[in-house]
Amino acid sequence: MIKEETMHWREYNKKVILSKYLSILVGNFLCAMALILFLRPGQMIGGGVGGISVLLNTVFGIPLGVSVLLFNLPLMVLSLKVLDRNFILYSTLSMFIFSLYMSLFDFLASYIHITDDVLLSCVFGSILNGAGMGIMFRNGTCQGGLDVVAALTKKLYGINISKVLLGVNGVIITISGFVFSFNRAMYTLIGLFIAYQVLDRIQMGVGQMKQIFIMTNMSKPIARSIMKELHRGVTYLKGTGAYSNQDMDIIYCIVDNHEFVQVRKIVDSIDPEAFMTISETVEVKGRGFSHIQV
Incomplete structure (x- = not known):
């Protein structure tokens, strides 16, 4: 070893x-x-x-x-x-x-x-x-x-x-x-x-990725659709709504620039009331993402 x-x-x-x-x-x-x-x-x-x-x-x-x-x-x-x-x-x-x-x-x-x-x-x-x-x-x-x-x-x-x-x-x-x-x-x-x-x-790193957080009560069907249609990994984060005091699974995922539009369509079709934030990332390393070496 x-x-x-x-x-x-x-x-x-x-x-x-x-x-x-x-x-x-x-x-x-x-x-x-x-x-x-x-x-x-x-x-x-x-x-x-x-x-x-x-x-x-x-x-x-x-x-x-x-x-x-x-x-x-x-x-x-x-x-x-x-x-x-x-x-x-x-x-x-x-x-x-x-x-x-x-x-x-x-x-x-x-x-x-x-x-x-x-x-x-x-x-x-x-x-x-x-x-x-x-x-x-x-x-x-x-x-x-x-x-x-x-x-x-x-x-x-x-x-x-x-x-x-x-x-x-x-x-x-x-x-x-x-x-x-x-x-x-x-x-x-x-x-x-x-x-x-x-x-x-x-x-x-050229080609910045999008980092997405999705707060929804329909986390499982949304996550399944993202994994099935985009072949991207999804992570559940535990969260609690301060106003509703309800526990929920927050969806976290990283996608290409051209894929976040598709994610938005998936979310809108399953839960139009979902709260979603999208931001740019500086660099992503790991399985499924190429590390650019110039």
Whole structure:
């Protein structure tokens, strides 16, 4: 039994490590492509080390891949004794991969032109950037750079990570306003908003489910219909009406977005007086529900 559990844990560990490496490769690819082929041609930047690299390249002509390394290497050295070794390992690998991708797309930019429309560049570049970050965050990796800065300040000074990222990105965007124009800096703000929306969607899970509570005296026929027609599990929760003082079985179930309409029809057909609440869930794991690994 112990041997089986050990083997299962090793297999699980291999899958986790593989997903981390794949997320670093795919996530950084999308981020670099977004920055070089979409945002930079529109004189916009992304947040973080990618945005800093674009600014340094524009003002001083420093190659993008080199500036990524110059910014990240000192941070990695400083964090060696403070942060978790695995975090540093994945961050360092991610830094080198991102640097390579930035150099690659910088070279390809001479041959690839996608659009002159600033709004299209902003929207599609930000979607790709957010998707890349979301893929990495969902699998427990990051791009290095500002994520390491935020982790260090959190560890050493207890400052909230989101506040650090917000403050530093605010400075980067302000500088970009002087380098390019404040019109483009405002586009950058819109782009960051889009990117973080996409990031949240991917990190929390695409395709939110509906959580349903049904208070009714006809719980058994309703539950049977849901299980028969939708093939979804149903849980009974014990409850008592405060006004009626009657005991009842409260139905609790999770369904897909397109299934809750059918649940409502089932409830209305059996007990039109039933009290029902429907809310969105962030993530559902378990039998019958796929756990999205991007």
